[in-house]
Amino acid sequence: xxxxxxxxxxxxxxxxxxxxxxxxxxxxxxxxxxxxxxxxxxxxxxxxxxxxxxxxxxxxxxxxxxxxxxxxxxxxxxxxxxxxxxxxxxxxxxxxxxxxxxxxxxxxxxxxxxxxxxxxxxxxxxxxxxxxxxxxxxxxxxxxxxxxxxxxxxxxxxxxxxxxxxxxxxxxxxxxxxxxxxxxxxxxxxxxxxxxxxxxxxxxxxxxxxxxxxxxxxxxxxxxxxxxxxxxxxxxxxxxxxxxxxxxxxxxxxxxxxxxxxxxxxxxxxxxxxxxxxxxxxxxxxxxxxxxxxxxxxxxxxxxxxxxxxxxxxxxxxxxxxxxxxxxxxxxxxxxxxxxxxxxxxxxxxxxxxxxxxxxxxxxxxxxxxxxxxxxxxxxxxxxxxxxx
Amino acid sequence: xxxxxxxxxxxxxxxxxxxxxxxxxxxxxxxxxxxxxxxxxxxxxxxxxxxxxxxxxxxxxxxxxxxxxxxxxxxxxxxxxxxxxxxxxxxxxxxxxxxxxxxxxxxxxxxxxxxxxxxxxxxxxxxxxxxxxxxxxxxxxxxxxxxxxxxxxxxxxxxxxxxxxxxxxxxxxxxxxxxxxxxxxxxxxxxxxxxxxxxxxxxxxxxxxxxxxxxxxxxxxxxxxxxxxxxxxxxxxxxxxxxxxxxxxxxxxxxxxxxxxxxxxxxxxxxxxxxxxxxxxxxxxxxxxxxxxxxxxxxxxxxxxxxxxxxxxxxxxxxxxxxxxxxxxxxxxxxxxxxxxxxxxxxxxxxxxxxxxxxxxxxxxxxxxxxxxxxxxxxxxxxxxxxxx
Numbered sequence: 001x002x003x004x005x006x007x008x009x010x011x012x013x014x015x016x017x018x019x020x021x022x023x024x025x026x027x028x029x030x031x032x033x034x035x036x037x038x039x040x041x042x043x044x045x046x047x048x049x050x051x052x053x054x055x056x057x058x059x060x061x062x063x064x065x066x067x068x069x070x071x072x073x074x075x076x077x078x079x080x081x082x083x084x085x086x087x088x089x090x091x092x093x094x095x096x097x098x099x100x101x102x103x104x105x106x107x108x109x110x111x112x113x114x115x116x117x118x119x120x121x122x123x124x125x126x127x128x129x130x131x132x133x134x135x136x137x138x139x140x141x142x143x144x145x146x147x148x149x150x151x152x153x154x155x156x157x158x159x160x161x162x163x164x165x166x167x168x169x170x171x172x173x174x175x176x177x178x179x180x181x182x183x184x185x186x187x188x189x190x191x192x193x194x195x196x197x198x199x200x201x202x203x204x205x206x207x208x209x210x211x212x213x214x215x216x217x218x219x220x221x222x223x224x225x226x227x228x229x230x231x232x233x234x235x236x237x238x239x240x241x242x243x244x245x246x247x248x249x250x251x252x253x254x255x256x257x258x259x260x261x262x263x264x265x266x267x268x269x270x271x272x273x274x275x276x277x278x279x280x281x282x283x284x285x286x287x288x289x290x291x292x293x294x295x296x297x298x299x300x301x302x303x304x305x306x307x308x309x310x311x312x313x314x315x316x317x318x319x320x321x322x323x324x325x326x327x328x329x330x331x332x333x334x335x336x337x338x339x340x341x342x343x344x345x346x347x348x349x350x351x352x353x354x355x356x357x358x359x360x361x362x363x364x365x366x367x368x369x370x371x372x373x374x375x376x377x378x379x380x381x382x383x384x385x386x387x388x389x
Numbered sequence: 390x391x392x393x394x395x396x397x398x399x400x401x402x403x404x405x406x407x408x409x410x411x412x413x414x415x416x417x418x419x420x421x422x423x424x425x426x427x428x429x430x431x432x433x434x435x436x437x438x439x440x441x442x443x444x445x446x447x448x449x450x451x452x453x454x455x456x457x458x459x460x461x462x463x464x465x466x467x468x469x470x471x472x473x474x475x476x477x478x479x480x481x482x483x484x485x486x487x488x489x490x491x492x493x494x495x496x497x498x499x500x501x502x503x504x505x506x507x508x509x510x511x512x513x514x515x516x517x518x519x520x521x522x523x524x525x526x527x528x529x530x531x532x533x534x535x536x537x538x539x540x541x542x543x544x545x546x547x548x549x550x551x552x553x554x555x556x557x558x559x560x561x562x563x564x565x566x567x568x569x570x571x572x573x574x575x576x577x578x579x580x581x582x583x584x585x586x587x588x589x590x591x592x593x594x595x596x597x598x599x600x601x602x603x604x605x606x607x608x609x610x611x612x613x614x615x616x617x618x619x620x621x622x623x624x625x626x627x628x629x630x631x632x633x634x635x636x637x638x639x640x641x642x643x644x645x646x647x648x649x650x651x652x653x654x655x656x657x658x659x660x661x662x663x664x665x666x667x668x669x670x671x672x673x674x675x676x677x678x679x680x681x682x683x684x685x686x687x688x689x690x691x692x693x694x695x696x697x698x699x700x701x702x703x704x705x706x707x708x709x710x711x712x713x714x715x716x717x718x719x720x721x722x723x724x725x726x727x728x729x730x731x732x733x734x735x736x737x738x739x740x741x742x743x744x745x746x747x748x749x750x751x752x753x754x755x756x757x758x759x760x761x762x763x764x765x766x767x768x769x770x771x772x773x774x775x776x777x778x
Binding site: 023025026028049051055087088090091094098103119120122123223227230231247248252253255260 | 412414417426429434437438440441475477480492509511616619620636644645646647648
């Protein structure tokens with residue numbers, strides 16, 4: 001789907017007072033304002049000149065060391081030399097696209113997948129090939145088929161934890177099977193993990209990258225655990241690939257703001273996230289519970305969904321004959337918004353899918369919003385389901 | 390020249406206590422630390438949630454309005470809708486490359502030109518074609534030749550004010566002739582203006598873009614007048630081109646940090662730059678004078694240079710037989726550094742050129758550094774000039 005169409009969709013939902021479950025935004029109530037304020041003041045008092053001058057394209061060395069140490073928790077032993085600080089993980093996607101895509105060469109993605117990745121890769125003109133997927137993510141056998149269906153696939157782009165848009169998580173067994181299949185097919189894996197810290201009851205299994213380190217690129221982000229407004233993410237790459245990524249980074253914007261890197265490092269260096277992230281988890285889990293209960297209570301029979309074990313999204317499949325895109329104007333008229341699922345497919349979009357965020361509204365408003373959604377869907381069903389185009 | 394070779398060159402010059410005239414960095418003494426500290430505190434006190442959340446890809450609306458108003462001073466009437474905030478003007482170059490370059494299609498550049506632009510465009514695989522240039526910049530007749538020598542040239546990349554690396558400035562007459570020639574040849578112009586505010590005795594003439602607005606893209610930056618560590622720049626584009634740039638920006642990093650945009654706007658909104666920039670000019674002019682005097686005193690006969698009327702750089706041409714790249718290790722041994730001019734050519738590098746920055750050292754150290762350079766050059770001449778490769 002054309003990205004500008006998505007922009008139009010989201011603009012439609014920008015209505016004063018609307019109960020929007022459309023955005024991919026974290027809750028602004030989780031931003032650690034006081035800690036950031038103290039850190040800004042400290043950095044400008046102690047290291048003003050260094051933080052305001054041009055800086056290394058690789059990123060701020062202590063932050064790179066912090067990231068490398070953090071990766072060990074995900075089962076991945078890396079050196080700080082393998083860490084590249086990026087301007088959000090969206091830039092990580094752009095740099096990966098720049099050095100790994102070739103015009104007309106295949107890139108494998110999940111079905112469905114993160115829209116922003118499709119947008120980031122598209123300018124490099126790959127051919128997207130969709131990996132057959134189920135409720136746990138891509139199927140291992142889909143990798144074996146790549147050699148035949150999409151020879152020369154440059155990489156597979158995977159989101160193992162609470163995927164955007166489906167909320168699904170890959171089990172340990174699925175991860176092992178997928179990575180063995182990717183390795184056998186010699187298709188590198190780009191692992192995008194913005195939501196891995198946002199688990200509710202149990203930590204997700206080990207990272208994909210830990211299962212094939214020399215064939216994997218890992219993308220991380222501070223957007224969901226601290227703030228997106230500082231635009232800070234990172235790439236962890238095999239040593240052989242690092243110089244090309246670094247060169248692309250330098251060409252793209254010289255470096256990520258040194259001030260932002262130092263402020264975030266100042267906030268997190270003494271273990272702040274170990275207290276902060278659990279508070280986000282508790283908040284999001286309560287919201288998830290509210291949405292799960294409301295969906296059960298208000299959605300008409302025939303709607304299908306899984307309750308996500310982490311992250312920010314429910315993925316709803318509507319009954320036969322309903323079209324999430326066609327219904328959006330009615331939903332906005334009724335004062336709610338969602339994102340039609342069709343936006344998240346590289347090909348063959350599912351018109352019956354839609355994505356709901358449960359993190360930007362309070363539990364009470366989630367209940368109210370889902371009740372309205374149930375009414376809109378119920379009325380559409382009563383009016384006679386239209387054949388989907 | 391390969392960008393990684395440049396990185397190696399600059400690494401060679403990273404020696405404790407070295408008198409480096411190599412960097413392209415502004416003087417850290419010009420960074421308005423207290424104003425930034427106050428602004429950070431104010432933004433996080435008054436607009437924390439908005440500044441820390443995801444934000445519009447176009448940029449912060451009041452900052453876009455400020456830029457549009459500022460452009461009127463350069464003779465360019467634009468609407469805020471034509472302003473795109475970027476992560477430094479290096480990102481502006483990358484986005485321009487992304488939407489305007491085609492594999493194998495020509496891009497015209499000055500002789501010599503800014504290295505970072507060559508790095509930004511290179512991933513999009515253009516063919517660089519060098520515009521014949523003199524001490525005022527590119528020659529108008531070079532544009533007429535493009536139709537024959539480089540048909541289908543996508544754009545010409547020009548730096549009219551105190552160009553990096555030569556320090557040269559285009560006169561009003563040259564600007565008018567160049568823009569008339571570009572328009573006649575139907576070759577759009579990308580005008581890069583990081584140094585325009587850093588004039589010493591008289592303001593530079595009107596912007597190139599003002600002479601052909603619908604055929605020009607203008608790149609501006611806060612790096613040289615405020616701080617490079619916030620990575621803030623902007624593109625001003627014709628309305629017809631804006632949507633493509635915006636889409637590329639969104640794919641590249643979603644948006645430039647909203648926090649940084651709001652902090653900089655907070656600093657500049659009430660006229661701060663009108664006091665601040667003159668203090669930078671006065672400092673840099675004193676440095677320029679110190680370097681001009683030292684060059685006259687210490688450089689051996691046969692060296693040639695122009696005294697720049699603004700900006701940050703002297704461009705020196707060495708006597709026949711000397712090679713700036715070959716001499717660099719000797720210079721570093723003697724405790725000074727410069728950038729060999731060969732780095733700045735898309736083709737046919739001039740081995741006799743070198744670039745000196747006059748803004749990072751104090752006038753005393755500039756004198757000391759240039760005296761050492763004079764000695765190194767003198768010794769090389771005495772040792773018998775080597776034929777340049």
